[in-house]
Amino acid sequence: DVKVTQSSRYLVKRTGEKVFLECVQDMDHENMFWYRQDPGLGLRLIYFSYDVKMKEKGDIPEGYSVSREKKERFSLILESASTNQTSMYLCASQWAGSSNQPQHFGDGTRLSIL
Amino acid sequence: AQRVTQPEKLLSVFKGAPVELKCNYSYSGSPELFWYVQYSRQRLQLLLRHISRESIKGFTADLNKGETSFHLKKPFAQEEDSAMYYCALRVDSNYQLIWGAGTKLIIKP
Numbered sequence: 530d531v532k533v534t535q536s537s538r539y540l541v542k543r544t545g546e547k548v549f550l551e552c553v554q555d556m557d558h559e560n561m562f563w564y565r566q567d568p569g570l571g572l573r574l575i576y577f578s579y580d581v582k583m584k585e586k587g588d589i590p591e592g593y594s595v596s597r598e599k600k601e602r603f604s605l606i607l608e609s610a611s612t613n614q615t616s617m618y619l620c621a622s623q624w625a626g627s628s629n630q631p632q633h634f635g636d637g638t639r640l641s642i643l
Numbered sequence: 644a645q646r647v648t649q650p651e652k653l654l655s656v657f658k659g660a661p662v663e664l665k666c667n668y669s670y671s672g673s674p675e676l677f678w679y680v681q682y683s684r685q686r687l688q689l690l691l692r693h694i695s696r697e698s699i700k701g702f703t704a705d706l707n708k709g710e711t712s713f714h715l716k717k718p719f720a721q722e723e724d725s726a727m728y729y730c731a732l733r734v735d736s737n738y739q740l741i742w743g744a745g746t747k748l749i750i751k752p
Contacts, residue, residue: 533686560738569652571729571744572687579738587739619687623738629675631689632740 532556535620535635543643548607550638552620559625561603562632563587563595566617578603579625610642645670647732649743656720657751664715664746666704666730675733676713677740678704682726690715690728700724725750 536551554561560579564572564587574587576595584595592614596604603622607614617639621632646669656662668674678690691699693706693713704715713730727747731740 562739569744571647571649572731572740572742574739577739621687625738629692629694629733631677631692634687636686 533620533622533633533635535618535638537638538636539639539641541641541643542607542610544611546607546610546642548610548640548642550605550607550618550620550640552603552605552622552635553601554603554622554633555601556622556624556633557600558622558633559600560623560632561597562621562623563593563603563605564619564621565589566619566637572619575605612642614640615642616640645732645734645741647730647741647743649728649730649746651746652744653747653749655749655751658722659719662717662720662724662748662750664728664730664748666713666715666743668711668713668730668732668741670711670732670734672734674706674708676704676706677731677733678702678713678715679729679731680726681729682723687729720748720750722750722752724748 532555563575578584578597594606620635623632624630648667676693680690681687702717729745730743
């Protein structure tokens, strides 16, 4: 069974802080994703990575960056946190063998920026 | 632009009643559609995909290209079906998905 682990379930940070959200998957998946989940807006893609050191911007990349130094780990970085980045963040991984493969999600990190 | 619309933010039905969660998409090509579900305090997970033509937990969804819809149906709702349901669209052999806003389904006893 695929395991996607997000380092924190809940996180509280202050405005202006640099925030790191970590995601690790154990199935050797090539593709990894970071989403924001907000009520009424569904899931919005922040960044997508299809290989180590490879990334693509999603729909809302502003204020975020990512790092994929190892295949199993995909980090989301809030360079200077702001209150409008308070949200639930979901990480997902996917096997790249076929594009209709499901995305496997972590439990999410509920981030509050004060 | 490609888009997925789930017109109902909240849907509440009695146990044993039929349920239909609506999903409409806009895409001129050949779509691939998915339903994902998130139960309370659980992670988001795939429920079913149109390409598999399967029934999962009593749910089915048929792709209607004429109406550009992929509605999720179940003839007799159960309390354990209460969850958040998301419809998602994959386009252009792309790995990325376009997500609907989600429908919260509440099954009343």
